[in-house]
Amino acid sequence: MDSFLKETAQTLLQSKGDLKGVKVILPNRRAGLFFIKYLSHLVDRPLWMPEVITIEDLFYQLAEKRPADKLTLIYELYRVFQALTDRQESFDRFFFWGEMILKDFNDLDQFMVNPEKLFTNLKEQKVLESDWSFLSPEQVKLIREFWASFEGRDRAHQEKFLRFWDMLYPLYTGFNASLESLGLAYGGKIYRDVATDLEALTPMEEQLVFVGFNAFTTTEEKLIKYLVTHFGAKIFWDLDTYYLDRPEQEAGLFFRQYRKDPILGPTFPEHIPNHLQQHKAKINTYNVPLKINQANLVAGLLEQVKGDEDWEETVVILPEEQLLFPLLNVLPDKINRVNVTMGYPVRQTPVYTFLEAVLELQRYSKMEDGELQFYHKPVKDLLSNVFLTEIAPEFTQQVYDDLLRTNAIYFPAKDLRKGGEVFSLVFQLYTAETIMEQLLELIRTLAAPLEEKSMERTYLYQCFKQMNRLKEVFDKEIKEEVSVGFFTKLFRQVFAESRLPFQGEPLEGIQLMGVLETRNLDFKRVIICSMNEGSFPPSKSMDSLVPFNLRQAFGMPVQEQNDAIYAYTFYRLLHRAEEVHLIYSTAGSQGQVGEKSRYIHQLQIEMEHSGIQKEDTLVHVPVNLTKANPILIQKSPSILRVLQRYTDSPGDGQTATSFSPSALNMYLDCRLKFFLTYIAAVEVPDEVQEAVDPAIFGNLVHQSLENLYTGFIARKGRNWVEASDIEGLMDYISPAVEKAIRTQYFLDEDAGLKLTGQLTIARDVLQKYLAGVLEQDRYTTPFEIISLEGNKKYSTQLPVATRSGVRGVSLSGIIDRVDRVGATIRLIDYKSGNDKKDFKGISSLFDREDKSRNKAVMQTLFYGLLYEARHPDNKSPLKPALYSLRDIFQEPFSPYLQEVLGPGKKQEVHDFADYRDDFVGQLTQLLEEIVNPGQNFDQTDDLEKCRLCPFSEICSR
């Protein structure tokens, strides 16, 4: 069957013969392209092509005027608005309201509403005066109803509404007057001017032909009727009796009105086609769980199409344009030509996301001591962005590392700018006055090295163009200060709608389109995705400041008209199709459920012919999951070799190493974790952390206390501490803590110390902890400090049976503090956490099944072993001690270990020697297990252990 446009072309050609001086007006340009194509297939000799334009073009031609851009218009509106009210609103805040007002003004002009009447406040007025007689009784009723609702108590909201309402008429007139004086106009106004003064039109010689229209605005209708009566314009309607003759079918709403019209009525053809009923297109519907799988389904459907078909005859309609790329990426190979009408959304290009990241950076900048600083998150985002890494790979990497190392929450701009020109442009302060110039400059600089005609350059140029325009408007029109924040919003808005066209011969290959571009086109095979309420038809978007009843009373379009337009768009697609596939998905967005489109309901319930599938086909993707295989590491020769490093014969070319208590604790927790950390040495990437995590806090604790006492020893030149020293030490707490923080974050001595909120709190807590420790030490005085962590690493070896006989296995550790109190040597560990001092016997310390295994006790006992090894002659009792943050503030405080012997029975550990043999026995066993080739490294069964393990991803835990 011939398409509508082809039929029309034929009729036109037959009736005219010569097409010069013919002006064809179509709803959109795409239809024009197809129209010309059909025409050219019909001629048998060269002929002048008719002029093909849209109705918009026609109005602008007649008015010899074009609308100004939206931004300028809204700003003008804003100026007038400001003059009218005493409540000042910033342009930022006004902007989106302005958009809405402008839309309303456009509507009321397009529909030739009398603004003065519309915006009258009829609250007090009970009767409508006689000059309202242009309204029908129904209209009057609607208006009355609206104003009647103001009766009753006077309320704040109503007053607010009225205050605004009362201003709209002056705003309208003021706005128009001001535009007039500037020589500007907006779309609706141009339409209205043309339609109001039709007599002024110069007689037209061209033959006007309107093709494929459905809904006219009042101004359009006026103009067209005038052209029909005065200049013999012709109209070709693209319609079907199915909806025309059934008054309930909203798709026919406008046609039914026009057919009754004395002027338009006669333009309807005598014979109106009945394709929809006669033609019995095959209509299938599908229900797909995920939106994204619609693309796979379409591809599958296309796959089934026989090879010799013309792809031009197939259209895929995407009411949600976002589905375009998922679809493009699965198109079957046999489709070699694709024509896309929708364009590439600029906001998805890497260039755009880069620029947006640059703006995002500005949101979180601050000046400190005259120096510009940026928040770490956006900086990190930018440093890993390809536009910067590409320019200076080393620099970006180095700064990135710096950022992590110093845990900089704010990072100085000057260090970032060292990367070169682009960096200087990115990491500068953008101010409201200069932001656009700065961005333009950035774009130019980015583009400079790019190959001509490369895709990125094209993207960049598109951005450049848009920005340039914005800038021009701002330079010329807008004197207002806008915030960088507002600019960012505007920037987003402009680019949200910006598209890059695709290359391609528009009339060849499979056609991928948005809904509105299908106007007037016919295809044999029609596939429509997103047949969901909210997508097709799209969700209501009648944002207007004019309440519904008033809109209706004054003939401005309401949802009904909108519905009619969309319904027509849908049904029209079925006119001449032979095969239709309608796809919807049950997944919605934001946790909503996808609802099947009303059109499917309508078809399935109302249209009676054999081609319609009455039950939807359910399409689903099978859910299978491969079982997560466990990780099991057998001790291969190479691993055994690595393990050898822990023994007294580390093996050729290998450096010796030793087991620390934390390594052993880790092994007990999870063998695999030990393997990954110590044998495979998998590196865990750093993160900048605003929070101070327990490990870092722990480091700070150790470091500060070491600083405190090292300083003391250095100052006093002695290493015993007396009660009278404590007071003096208190003064050194603060610097000790500060120094620890510097060390932790690799900050130079002279670099200003900028702490985050969390860290300042941590610092204060630390200071209190140190004071607490000193308080406790006061009771212990006098004592002698034997060693502090930094200056002594203790180590020893234990004989362990290995495959190759008994070997010495190295052990080592750092003891926070060793001191002597009276005859006792104390081995002290500072704990920032909540470690307990109780333990249920030595074997419990090595029992990996024991959920409350006391690691801290195992660690301090381990120190006993180390100390002994270094001081074999020692006769003094060795007393392990834990200074835990929590306990320091508890009364009474005792740092010593307690072995739990039974319920309520505890025994303090006075001397390591009492536990030595037991401990060594257990430890040796453990070490034997570690080096035992038969013992694999496997994953722990205790998922609790995995919760905070950095390898939980690898383990799929």
Place this chain on the structure above:
Amino acid sequence: MASPTPFHIYKSSAGSGKTYTLTTAYLKLALENPLAFRQILAVTFTNKATQEMKERIIQELKRIKNKADETQPMDRDLMARWNLKPSELSQRAAMALTAILHDYGSFSVSTIDSFFQQVIRAFAREIDLQAKYDVELDQEGIMERIVDRLLMRVVEEPDLHRWLVAFSMHKIQEGSSWDTKKLIHELGGKIFQEDFKMVQKEVRHFLDGSDNLKKLISHLYQQKQVVVRQAEGMKAEANQIRINHGLEWEDFHGGSKSFVKKLDQLGDPASPIPELTDLQKIKVKNPEEWYTKTSRKKSAIQAAYQEGLGELFSRFEPLLKTWTTLDAMTKNLYVFGLFGYLLEELEALKEEENMLLISEANDFLRSITAENEAPFIYEKVGNRFRHFLLDEFQDTSGFQWESFRPLLLNSLSMGKANLVVGDVKQSIYRWRGGEMRLLMEQVENDTGHFGLEVKNLDTNFRSLPQVVFFNNSLFSRLSRLLAASLTEELGSGMGDLISTAYAEISQKVSLKQDSKGQSGKVRLEFLEPEKPQNFSDAALEALPAMVDELISKGYRQKDIAILVRKNDQAANIADAFMAYEIPGQEKKYEVISDEALFLHKSAVVRCLLAALKLVSNPNDGLSGKNLWVQWARAKNLLLGQEFFLQGTLPEPHSGLERTFFENIHKLKKLPLMDLLEALVELLGFNGELDERAYLSGLKEAVYDFVGKNRADLGSFLEWWEQQGHKRTVKLPDTHDAIRILTIHKSKGLQFKVVLLPFLDWKIFDTAKDPIVWAPYSWDEALPPVIMPLTIRQNLLNSAFAPAYREECLLSHLDTLNMLYVAFTRAEEVIWGLVPHKESKKRNGIGKVDDLLFLALNQRGTEGELDLEAYFDSETLTLDLGNWPSSDPGVKPATDRPEIMAWKYRPWRDSLQVRQVFGDFDETGMIAKRDFGRMVHTLIEKASTRMDFSLELEALYFDGAINKHEMVLLEQQFATLCEVPEFNSWFDDRYEILTEQGILMPGGGSKRPDRLVFKKGAVEVVDFKTGKESQSHKEQVKGYMELIRQIEKGKAVTGFLCYLETGSIIRIS
């Protein structure tokens, strides 16, 4: 037609045909006239319920339209209403259906939220919202950001700083971490909740008073000191008395563990008054209990008792009460002190990002309906509702009701019909603000004066007879037991709420179910695991075998639903089924669950994420390893050392790795969606793949993300970190698989078989730290401060006992309701697992299993099933009824995965982005070369000089040129016009055609730049840039030839005009 009682309240027990009732009620209103539906608003609880309700209404209309059936009660009802014949009813239905389908937007079945938002949108300006705002659903995320912002302020604000440090110290002393962020986050989250909003004004007022907080703290501190002092005094007193009588504490009954020793424990600063057990409380009053019969010190003890030791104990209780009260006040004091800051930050954040929190909708609406009369609201919204049908009313919140009430009253005052449906027994959304008392009493109080009819729907249409009987008996027992236990625990009258709620528990079996000749099956097994904490493991292990048995009885997987309380239980069950090998079968059971099928369980998904991380940061060694580990998992390979040690990666991994790194630069430049596709291809996941549903799920996640956010990799990875773990695979309900869902989500659904594997939860679980807001008077001059209290059992003995009682009571009701919802989902079979304990170990009713155990071992009352008769104490199983003879029913609709295609083909292979016209040179202006082209385009379009200016302007408005460039172009054109020949082509006295196409036979067309019609002659002009060339001439000659054919008899002249040089060549 106004009915005599416009307002109906339906109390609808489970399975009592609620949807049917609602649908009938809807139709009764909608069939009044074809457009009546526009004035009905039916409110459902969830989005999904909305869909179902809509479908149901459409279906019934369709059915009646085809044939009204007198045997159907619904049809009978409807016919009776208007006295219609079947054919007339059909006709009405047809008309209504048509009207609905063609004004679908007015078909108002919606959730309360979406209706509210509609209203709010209409009032945005009046309530000072911005014109554009986003509705934010992720309150967790917002709280996170608020807390971060709060912490940033610490540096600048010493007060805040001091407060937080004090908070940290307080936590440390309590033995917790110093890091209080999590606590702030948790309790701070209350700002979104209704019970806080109810007291928000008072709280803000209190916190705004500069000294209030400080005063409160010192008050609390002092009062606590007073208690400690007193306790210390008592201790001293006690010891004095003891010493006076020559006693040691060990001399008393019980020796070193003697309760009398508590006197010596008085005065501990952390808990100055030791608690006494119930037994001890009795003992302290009875001197006989103070010594052993044989004690030699009997008389000394008696004397000591008389002298005051006994009396000292009587002081315990009041003092402990004071202490507990003070202590409860202190617990949340620190976070409470931050509420002002949190609210401030919330306001600021909302303003900055134009958002409306979903939780605010109720507040706004409340203000709108309070502020305006209903007609004005309708005028603004543009939709006037006259009838409201509210479903699941027991879960409506106080605010929601307050918002709705004016609208409802408006309707009632006009005598219009309205309807509320709900069931107090199924109120399980208290944690979201659901207020079942509305249904129980308030709605009647608020609207009663308009007259109303309460109807109890007492027939169960859902379940087979034995299932109904069982539930009748079980729940009347359970409610009795709980009511009694509450009365005992909390005092008389406290059981009444439960008794009232469950007063009409007994349901009738419906005719339809009765006539099936099936009995239904109930089985409750008490499992005896080795250790009590292993009950869940035991249950998990038992589940697959239970399913085996059900399948052998003829049930299909989709008939079976497993109900759980918590999401992680659902996940565990899913894992258990995933690991289970069905005896003698290749295939495994499939499960569907919104709570369990997490995307990140898939190796493919994990692999791709590792790859994405690696693209983002190629130095990320961990992801570098993880990528190949997951890849191997996806391909079901074994995982050994080669995946972890340096340089040991085997083929094909290492080859892929090379390709990956070689391409990384290109990958980095791809837009996010494309990047993912490219990685899927690179890693070979486009071929046959098991985890396709998961892969699709990941793509969908990216798809959704890109739609709403900045579409770059870094942002996505961050988002995934925060939100990704919540994404699950979505499957249609029709799929043949076992359903796993939470009891909450199961509300409103029904299944043939319901498995309840974990019947072991705590009835009143204070470990969840329930928070209530309670007033505390402490200063005569000030109104009481309203504090957030963490409910703990000891509050029963404090000034906050009423709050405790209320919470305890409601928690009991919650649990009972949860059980009710769970047990009443089944049509045919209920099968539950309960942990077993010896009865002597069960003291009191603490957990659900205690409750069930007692219920099954107790005599029932008249008319109840003798449950204990069905309980076999050997097997510890209750077994009731018979297995229904299975009816495989309709085959599930066939899924058709085979119509999908999965082959990847990068879109860039088939399509290119078109070059945008123009480019920039270093100075930012249009490059010279393009300048010429631009002039060309302008001239091409413009027919007159005037046109030229217009086109130029258009270009400017398009942003392609700036003002300066506009001037330059204008000048260039003016220069060209100085040549008379050129000028004549723009002279509007001639007929000038620009871009006038020539149609060529056979489908082609030509487009000379310009045609100028001068008397009897046609000039054809083509503009060029660049060098002169012969081909240009040929082209013009070609045009001339065509024109001669069309315009026969006219002289045709041709011109070539080179724009840069201005040279014009005449061609003849």
